[in-house]
Protein backbone atom coordinates (compact mmCIF):
# COMPACT_ATOMS: atom_id res chain seq x y z
CA UNK A 1 0.00 0.00 0.00
CA UNK A 2 1.29 3.43 -0.84
CA UNK A 3 1.77 6.06 1.80
CA UNK A 4 -0.65 8.49 0.17
CA UNK A 5 -3.59 6.09 -0.01
CA UNK A 6 -6.04 6.36 2.85
CA UNK A 7 -6.79 2.92 4.25
CA UNK A 8 -9.71 2.72 6.68
CA UNK A 9 -8.65 0.95 9.86
CA UNK A 10 -10.41 -2.33 10.55
CA UNK A 11 -12.17 -0.85 13.58
CA UNK A 12 -13.80 1.95 11.58
CA UNK A 13 -14.47 0.17 8.30
CA UNK A 14 -18.05 -0.38 9.47
CA UNK A 15 -18.56 3.38 9.27
CA UNK A 16 -17.41 3.64 5.67
CA UNK A 17 -19.73 4.73 2.88
CA UNK A 18 -18.80 2.53 -0.10
CA UNK A 19 -20.79 4.87 -2.37
CA UNK A 20 -18.81 7.98 -1.41
CA UNK A 21 -16.82 9.42 -4.34
CA UNK A 22 -13.43 8.56 -2.78
CA UNK A 23 -14.29 4.85 -2.63
CA UNK A 24 -16.00 4.77 -6.04
CA UNK A 25 -12.86 6.35 -7.54
CA UNK A 26 -10.37 4.13 -5.67
CA UNK A 27 -12.14 1.06 -4.30
CA UNK A 28 -9.00 -0.94 -3.53
CA UNK A 29 -8.24 0.38 -0.02
CA UNK A 30 -11.81 -0.08 1.19
CA UNK A 31 -11.95 -3.57 -0.32
CA UNK A 32 -8.75 -4.56 1.46
CA UNK A 33 -10.05 -3.21 4.75
CA UNK A 34 -13.38 -5.01 4.35
CA UNK A 35 -11.70 -8.34 3.51
CA UNK A 36 -9.34 -7.90 6.48
CA UNK A 37 -12.18 -7.05 8.88
CA UNK A 38 -13.79 -10.48 8.51
CA UNK A 39 -16.01 -12.67 6.33
CA UNK A 40 -18.95 -10.32 6.96
CA UNK A 41 -18.94 -6.65 8.04
CA UNK A 42 -21.91 -4.64 9.25
CA UNK A 43 -22.06 -1.25 7.51
CA UNK A 44 -23.73 1.03 10.05
CA UNK A 45 -24.55 3.87 7.71
CA UNK A 46 -26.94 1.72 5.68
CA UNK A 47 -27.57 -1.08 8.22
CA UNK A 48 -26.53 -3.74 5.70
CA UNK A 49 -24.08 -6.62 5.91
CA UNK A 50 -21.20 -6.56 3.47
CA UNK A 51 -19.40 -9.53 1.92
CA UNK A 52 -16.04 -8.75 0.33
CA UNK A 53 -14.17 -12.07 0.25
CA UNK A 54 -14.43 -14.38 -2.74
CA UNK A 55 -15.63 -17.36 -0.70
CA UNK A 56 -18.61 -15.57 0.88
CA UNK A 57 -19.56 -13.55 -2.21
CA UNK A 58 -19.60 -16.69 -4.30
CA UNK A 59 -21.56 -18.63 -1.67
CA UNK A 60 -24.19 -15.87 -1.48
CA UNK A 61 -24.50 -15.66 -5.27
CA UNK A 62 -25.23 -19.35 -5.65
CA UNK A 63 -27.59 -19.55 -2.63
CA UNK A 64 -30.67 -17.96 -4.21
CA UNK A 65 -32.98 -19.51 -1.63
CA UNK A 66 -31.49 -17.58 1.29
CA UNK A 67 -30.16 -14.58 -0.64
CA UNK A 68 -33.14 -13.32 -2.59
CA UNK A 69 -33.37 -10.90 -5.50
CA UNK A 70 -37.12 -10.22 -5.55
CA UNK A 71 -36.88 -7.39 -3.00
CA UNK A 72 -34.41 -5.65 -5.34
CA UNK A 73 -30.67 -6.04 -5.87
CA UNK A 74 -29.93 -2.47 -4.85
CA UNK A 75 -30.07 -0.84 -1.43
CA UNK A 76 -33.82 -0.12 -1.75
CA UNK A 77 -35.92 -2.87 -0.18
CA UNK A 78 -38.96 -3.41 -2.41
CA UNK A 79 -40.85 -4.84 0.58
CA UNK A 80 -40.96 -1.32 2.01
CA UNK A 81 -40.04 1.04 -0.85
CA UNK A 82 -41.60 1.54 -4.25
CA UNK A 83 -39.06 0.75 -6.98
CA UNK A 84 -38.12 3.57 -9.36
CA UNK A 85 -39.49 1.50 -12.27
CA UNK A 86 -41.44 -1.78 -12.52
CA UNK A 87 -38.95 -4.45 -11.38
CA UNK A 88 -36.93 -6.45 -13.89
CA UNK A 89 -38.49 -9.87 -14.51
CA UNK A 90 -35.00 -11.39 -14.47
CA UNK A 91 -32.68 -9.45 -12.21
CA UNK A 92 -35.23 -8.55 -9.54
CA UNK A 93 -37.14 -11.83 -9.46
CA UNK A 94 -36.76 -15.23 -7.80
CA UNK A 95 -37.80 -18.69 -8.91
CA UNK A 96 -40.34 -19.69 -10.03
CA UNK A 97 -41.27 -16.29 -11.61
CA UNK A 98 -37.71 -15.72 -12.71
CA UNK A 99 -37.38 -18.92 -14.71
CA UNK A 100 -39.54 -18.43 -17.81
CA UNK A 101 -38.11 -15.00 -18.70
CA UNK A 102 -34.61 -16.31 -18.00
CA UNK A 103 -35.00 -19.31 -20.25
CA UNK A 104 -36.41 -17.19 -23.10
CA UNK A 105 -33.58 -14.69 -22.89
CA UNK A 106 -30.99 -17.45 -22.52
CA UNK A 107 -32.15 -18.97 -25.81
CA UNK A 108 -32.30 -15.60 -27.58
CA UNK A 109 -28.71 -14.78 -26.55
CA UNK A 110 -27.21 -18.29 -26.70
CA UNK A 111 -24.06 -19.01 -28.74
CA UNK A 112 -25.99 -20.53 -31.72
CA UNK A 113 -28.00 -17.29 -32.05
CA UNK A 114 -24.77 -15.30 -31.96
CA UNK A 115 -23.12 -17.25 -34.78
CA UNK A 116 -25.27 -15.30 -37.21
CA UNK A 117 -23.75 -12.05 -35.90
CA UNK A 118 -20.14 -13.09 -35.72
CA UNK A 119 -18.93 -12.22 -39.23
CA UNK A 120 -20.85 -8.96 -39.30
CA UNK A 121 -19.45 -7.87 -35.94
CA UNK A 122 -15.91 -8.80 -36.93
CA UNK A 123 -16.07 -6.77 -40.14
CA UNK A 124 -17.70 -3.85 -38.32
CA UNK A 125 -14.87 -3.91 -35.76
CA UNK A 126 -12.26 -3.97 -38.52
CA UNK A 127 -13.90 -1.05 -40.31
CA UNK A 128 -14.14 0.91 -37.08
CA UNK A 129 -10.48 0.37 -36.18
CA UNK A 130 -9.39 1.22 -39.75
CA UNK A 131 -11.43 4.41 -39.65
CA UNK A 132 -10.08 5.42 -36.24
CA UNK A 133 -6.49 4.82 -37.37
CA UNK A 134 -7.10 6.78 -40.58
CA UNK A 135 -9.02 9.71 -39.11
CA UNK A 136 -7.44 10.25 -35.72
CA UNK A 137 -4.02 11.55 -34.93
CA UNK A 138 -1.81 9.06 -33.13
CA UNK A 139 -3.38 10.20 -29.86
CA UNK A 140 -7.09 9.91 -29.22
CA UNK A 141 -9.76 9.07 -26.65
CA UNK A 142 -10.10 5.28 -26.78
CA UNK A 143 -13.17 5.48 -24.57
CA UNK A 144 -15.34 7.43 -27.02
CA UNK A 145 -13.87 6.21 -30.30
CA UNK A 146 -13.59 2.48 -29.49
CA UNK A 147 -15.10 1.33 -26.18
CA UNK A 148 -18.32 3.30 -26.58
CA UNK A 149 -18.53 3.45 -30.36
CA UNK A 150 -18.33 -0.28 -31.03
CA UNK A 151 -21.16 -1.58 -28.79
CA UNK A 152 -23.30 1.38 -29.81
CA UNK A 153 -22.80 0.37 -33.44
CA UNK A 154 -23.54 -3.35 -33.16
CA UNK A 155 -25.75 -4.03 -30.14
CA UNK A 156 -28.79 -1.79 -30.82
CA UNK A 157 -28.88 -3.17 -34.37
CA UNK A 158 -28.85 -6.72 -33.01
CA UNK A 159 -31.75 -5.90 -30.68
CA UNK A 160 -33.61 -4.48 -33.69
CA UNK A 161 -33.82 -0.89 -32.49
CA UNK A 162 -34.64 1.91 -34.91
CA UNK A 163 -32.00 4.56 -35.64
CA UNK A 164 -33.47 7.41 -33.59
CA UNK A 165 -32.60 8.29 -30.02
CA UNK A 166 -29.78 5.84 -29.50
CA UNK A 167 -27.92 8.55 -27.61
CA UNK A 168 -30.39 7.81 -24.78
CA UNK A 169 -29.07 4.30 -24.19
CA UNK A 170 -25.96 5.13 -22.15
CA UNK A 171 -27.71 7.75 -19.96
CA UNK A 172 -30.55 5.30 -19.27
CA UNK A 173 -28.17 2.53 -18.24
CA UNK A 174 -26.12 4.95 -16.16
CA UNK A 175 -29.31 5.93 -14.34
CA UNK A 176 -30.37 2.31 -13.76
CA UNK A 177 -26.98 1.39 -12.32
CA UNK A 178 -26.92 4.48 -10.09
CA UNK A 179 -30.36 3.50 -8.80
CA UNK A 180 -28.95 0.37 -7.11
CA UNK A 181 -27.07 2.60 -4.70
CA UNK A 182 -28.24 5.03 -2.02
CA UNK A 183 -30.05 8.23 -3.00
CA UNK A 184 -26.86 10.26 -3.10
CA UNK A 185 -25.75 13.10 -5.38
CA UNK A 186 -25.33 10.73 -8.33
CA UNK A 187 -29.01 9.73 -8.15
CA UNK A 188 -30.09 13.35 -7.66
CA UNK A 189 -28.18 14.33 -10.79
CA UNK A 190 -30.09 11.71 -12.83
CA UNK A 191 -33.52 12.68 -11.48
CA UNK A 192 -34.45 15.33 -14.08
CA UNK A 193 -34.20 12.78 -16.90
CA UNK A 194 -35.83 9.72 -15.31
CA UNK A 195 -39.29 10.27 -16.83
CA UNK A 196 -38.06 11.21 -20.29
CA UNK A 197 -35.51 8.40 -20.59
CA UNK A 198 -37.88 5.79 -19.15
CA UNK A 199 -40.60 6.82 -21.60
CA UNK A 200 -38.16 6.53 -24.49
CA UNK A 201 -36.93 3.08 -23.45
CA UNK A 202 -40.44 1.78 -22.74
CA UNK A 203 -41.59 2.91 -26.20
CA UNK A 204 -38.65 1.06 -27.80
CA UNK A 205 -39.74 -2.19 -26.13
CA UNK A 206 -43.05 -2.32 -27.98
CA UNK A 207 -43.37 -4.88 -30.75
CA UNK A 208 -44.02 -2.23 -33.44
CA UNK A 209 -40.79 -0.43 -32.55
CA UNK A 210 -38.59 -3.48 -33.14
CA UNK A 211 -37.13 -4.77 -36.38
CA UNK A 212 -38.41 -8.27 -37.17
CA UNK A 213 -34.97 -9.94 -37.18
CA UNK A 214 -33.54 -8.82 -33.87
CA UNK A 215 -33.33 -10.16 -30.30
CA UNK A 216 -36.36 -8.02 -29.45
CA UNK A 217 -38.57 -9.67 -32.07
CA UNK A 218 -37.42 -13.09 -30.86
CA UNK A 219 -38.59 -12.23 -27.35
CA UNK A 220 -42.00 -11.25 -28.74
CA UNK A 221 -42.09 -14.49 -30.80
CA UNK A 222 -41.48 -16.44 -27.58
CA UNK A 223 -44.59 -14.78 -26.16
CA UNK A 224 -46.56 -15.90 -29.25
CA UNK A 225 -45.41 -19.47 -28.55
CA UNK A 226 -46.62 -19.20 -24.96
CA UNK A 227 -43.14 -19.26 -23.37
CA UNK A 228 -43.87 -15.81 -21.88
CA UNK A 229 -47.03 -13.74 -21.53
CA UNK A 230 -47.42 -10.81 -23.90
CA UNK A 231 -47.35 -8.54 -20.84
CA UNK A 232 -43.90 -9.81 -19.96
CA UNK A 233 -42.33 -9.41 -23.40
CA UNK A 234 -41.65 -5.66 -23.32
CA UNK A 235 -40.09 -5.88 -19.88
CA UNK A 236 -37.71 -8.61 -21.05
CA UNK A 237 -36.74 -6.41 -24.00
CA UNK A 238 -36.16 -3.65 -21.45
CA UNK A 239 -33.59 -5.86 -19.71
CA UNK A 240 -31.55 -5.95 -22.93
CA UNK A 241 -31.63 -2.18 -23.20
CA UNK A 242 -30.79 -1.67 -19.52
CA UNK A 243 -28.06 -4.24 -18.98
CA UNK A 244 -26.62 -4.59 -22.47
CA UNK A 245 -24.99 -1.27 -23.30
CA UNK A 246 -23.16 0.43 -20.40
CA UNK A 247 -21.84 -2.91 -19.16
CA UNK A 248 -20.14 -3.76 -22.43
CA UNK A 249 -18.94 -0.20 -23.03
CA UNK A 250 -17.20 -0.08 -19.65
CA UNK A 251 -16.08 -3.70 -19.95
CA UNK A 252 -14.33 -2.93 -23.24
CA UNK A 253 -12.91 0.24 -21.71
CA UNK A 254 -11.54 -1.89 -18.87
CA UNK A 255 -9.78 -4.13 -21.39
CA UNK A 256 -8.35 -1.17 -23.33
CA UNK A 257 -7.17 0.47 -20.11
CA UNK A 258 -5.56 -2.81 -19.04
CA UNK A 259 -3.64 -3.13 -22.30
CA UNK A 260 -2.71 0.56 -22.44
CA UNK A 261 -1.04 0.13 -19.04
CA UNK A 262 0.46 -3.35 -19.66
CA UNK A 263 2.52 -3.25 -22.89
CA UNK A 264 3.89 -6.77 -22.38
CA UNK A 265 0.35 -8.17 -22.22
CA UNK A 266 -0.49 -6.32 -25.44
CA UNK A 267 2.46 -8.02 -27.15
CA UNK A 268 1.19 -11.34 -25.86
CA UNK A 269 -2.23 -10.71 -27.38
CA UNK A 270 -0.66 -9.62 -30.67
CA UNK A 271 1.30 -12.86 -30.84
CA UNK A 272 -1.74 -14.95 -29.91
CA UNK A 273 -5.00 -13.13 -30.85
CA UNK A 274 -6.91 -16.23 -29.80
CA UNK A 275 -6.27 -14.99 -26.24
CA UNK A 276 -8.81 -12.18 -26.82
CA UNK A 277 -11.63 -13.90 -24.96
CA UNK A 278 -9.56 -14.86 -21.95
CA UNK A 279 -8.10 -11.34 -21.98
CA UNK A 280 -11.58 -9.87 -21.77
CA UNK A 281 -12.52 -12.10 -18.84
CA UNK A 282 -9.28 -11.21 -17.12
CA UNK A 283 -10.10 -7.51 -17.66
CA UNK A 284 -13.58 -8.10 -16.22
CA UNK A 285 -11.98 -9.79 -13.20
CA UNK A 286 -9.34 -7.09 -12.80
CA UNK A 287 -11.66 -4.06 -13.14
CA UNK A 288 -15.09 -5.54 -12.34
CA UNK A 289 -17.22 -3.14 -14.40
CA UNK A 290 -20.17 -4.14 -12.19
CA UNK A 291 -18.78 -3.59 -8.69
CA UNK A 292 -21.65 -4.50 -6.39
CA UNK A 293 -25.09 -6.03 -6.07
CA UNK A 294 -27.31 -6.57 -3.05
CA UNK A 295 -29.46 -9.47 -1.94
CA UNK A 296 -32.13 -9.72 0.79
CA UNK A 297 -32.00 -12.37 3.52
CA UNK A 298 -35.09 -14.61 3.50
CA UNK A 299 -34.24 -16.08 6.91
CA UNK A 300 -31.79 -15.35 9.71
CA UNK A 301 -28.64 -16.50 7.92
CA UNK A 302 -25.47 -17.56 9.69
CA UNK A 303 -22.46 -16.24 7.77
CA UNK A 304 -19.29 -17.53 9.42
CA UNK A 305 -20.81 -17.07 12.88
CA UNK A 306 -22.56 -13.72 12.31
CA UNK A 307 -26.35 -13.67 12.02
CA UNK A 308 -27.66 -11.69 9.07
CA UNK A 309 -31.26 -10.92 10.05
CA UNK A 310 -34.23 -11.96 7.96
CA UNK A 311 -35.43 -9.16 5.69
CA UNK A 312 -32.14 -7.26 5.75
CA UNK A 313 -29.94 -6.36 2.81
CA UNK A 314 -26.58 -7.92 1.99
CA UNK A 315 -24.07 -5.99 -0.12
CA UNK A 316 -21.82 -8.21 -2.24
CA UNK A 317 -18.53 -6.65 -3.40
CA UNK A 318 -17.91 -8.43 -6.70
CA UNK A 319 -14.90 -6.23 -7.42
CA UNK A 320 -13.32 -7.16 -4.10
CA UNK A 321 -13.99 -10.89 -4.50
CA UNK A 322 -12.25 -10.63 -7.87
CA UNK A 323 -9.10 -9.26 -6.15
CA UNK A 324 -9.17 -11.51 -3.08
CA UNK A 325 -5.59 -12.78 -2.53
CA UNK A 326 -7.00 -15.93 -0.89
CA UNK A 327 -8.53 -16.85 -4.25
CA UNK A 328 -6.11 -15.32 -6.80
CA UNK A 329 -2.33 -15.43 -7.05
CA UNK A 330 -1.00 -11.90 -7.43
CA UNK A 331 -4.63 -10.74 -7.47
CA UNK A 332 -3.93 -7.13 -8.46
CA UNK A 333 -1.99 -8.16 -11.57
CA UNK A 334 -3.61 -8.08 -15.03
CA UNK A 335 -2.21 -11.32 -16.46
CA UNK A 336 -3.17 -13.12 -19.66
CA UNK A 337 -1.39 -16.19 -18.35
CA UNK A 338 -3.88 -16.87 -15.59
CA UNK A 339 -7.21 -18.69 -15.75
CA UNK A 340 -9.74 -16.02 -14.73
CA UNK A 341 -12.68 -18.43 -14.68
CA UNK A 342 -14.38 -18.40 -11.32
CA UNK A 343 -14.37 -14.59 -11.23
CA UNK A 344 -17.70 -13.14 -10.16
CA UNK A 345 -17.66 -10.13 -12.50
CA UNK A 346 -20.62 -11.66 -14.33
CA UNK A 347 -22.10 -12.96 -11.07
CA UNK A 348 -22.58 -16.68 -10.48
CA UNK A 349 -25.52 -19.03 -10.14
CA UNK A 350 -29.03 -18.61 -11.55
CA UNK A 351 -28.69 -14.86 -12.18
CA UNK A 352 -25.26 -15.01 -13.80
CA UNK A 353 -25.11 -12.54 -16.69
CA UNK A 354 -27.32 -13.92 -19.43
CA UNK A 355 -25.62 -11.64 -21.98
CA UNK A 356 -22.05 -12.70 -21.25
CA UNK A 357 -21.67 -14.45 -24.62
CA UNK A 358 -22.76 -11.28 -26.38
CA UNK A 359 -20.21 -9.28 -24.36
CA UNK A 360 -17.43 -11.77 -25.15
CA UNK A 361 -18.24 -11.71 -28.86
CA UNK A 362 -18.09 -7.91 -28.88
CA UNK A 363 -14.78 -7.98 -27.03
CA UNK A 364 -13.30 -10.68 -29.22
CA UNK A 365 -14.29 -8.79 -32.38
CA UNK A 366 -12.83 -5.47 -31.24
CA UNK A 367 -9.68 -6.77 -29.54
CA UNK A 368 -8.81 -9.06 -32.46
CA UNK A 369 -9.25 -6.24 -34.97
CA UNK A 370 -7.03 -3.99 -32.83
CA UNK A 371 -4.37 -6.63 -32.21
CA UNK A 372 -3.91 -7.09 -35.95
CA UNK A 373 -3.61 -3.37 -36.65
CA UNK A 374 -1.96 -1.78 -33.64
CA UNK A 375 1.63 -2.49 -32.68
CA UNK A 376 1.64 -0.41 -29.49
CA UNK A 377 -1.06 1.19 -27.38
CA UNK A 378 -0.22 3.26 -24.33
CA UNK A 379 -1.73 5.95 -22.13
CA UNK A 380 -0.68 9.44 -23.19
CA UNK A 381 -2.48 11.40 -20.48
CA UNK A 382 -4.45 11.03 -17.29
CA UNK A 383 -7.52 8.82 -17.86
CA UNK A 384 -10.74 10.00 -16.20
CA UNK A 385 -13.37 7.89 -14.47
CA UNK A 386 -17.07 8.52 -14.66
CA UNK A 387 -18.65 8.06 -11.22
CA UNK A 388 -21.52 5.62 -10.88
CA UNK A 389 -22.94 3.91 -7.78
CA UNK A 390 -22.50 0.45 -9.33
CA UNK A 391 -20.37 0.65 -12.45
CA UNK A 392 -16.63 1.12 -12.47
CA UNK A 393 -16.83 3.31 -15.48
CA UNK A 394 -14.89 5.69 -17.66
CA UNK A 395 -15.24 9.14 -19.16
CA UNK A 396 -11.93 9.55 -21.00
CA UNK A 397 -9.11 7.19 -21.94
CA UNK A 398 -6.38 9.06 -23.81
CA UNK A 399 -4.09 6.69 -25.74
CA UNK A 400 -1.23 6.89 -28.21
CA UNK A 401 -1.06 4.10 -30.76
CA UNK A 402 1.52 2.98 -33.25
CA UNK A 403 -0.21 1.31 -36.20
CA UNK A 404 1.29 -1.98 -37.37
CA UNK A 405 3.00 -1.85 -40.75
Ligand code: OVM
Pocket residue numbers: 088089090091092173176177238239240242243
Ligand atom coordinates in the same frame (compact mmCIF):
# COMPACT_ATOMS: atom_id res chain seq x y z
C1 OVM B 1 -32.49 -5.89 -16.07
C2 OVM B 1 -31.06 -5.75 -15.63
C3 OVM B 1 -30.25 -6.88 -15.56
C4 OVM B 1 -28.92 -6.79 -15.15
C5 OVM B 1 -28.41 -5.57 -14.79
C6 OVM B 1 -29.21 -4.48 -14.86
C7 OVM B 1 -29.29 -2.12 -14.62
C8 OVM B 1 -30.54 -4.55 -15.28
O1 OVM B 1 -32.97 -7.00 -16.19
O2 OVM B 1 -33.14 -4.85 -16.28
O3 OVM B 1 -28.66 -3.32 -14.49
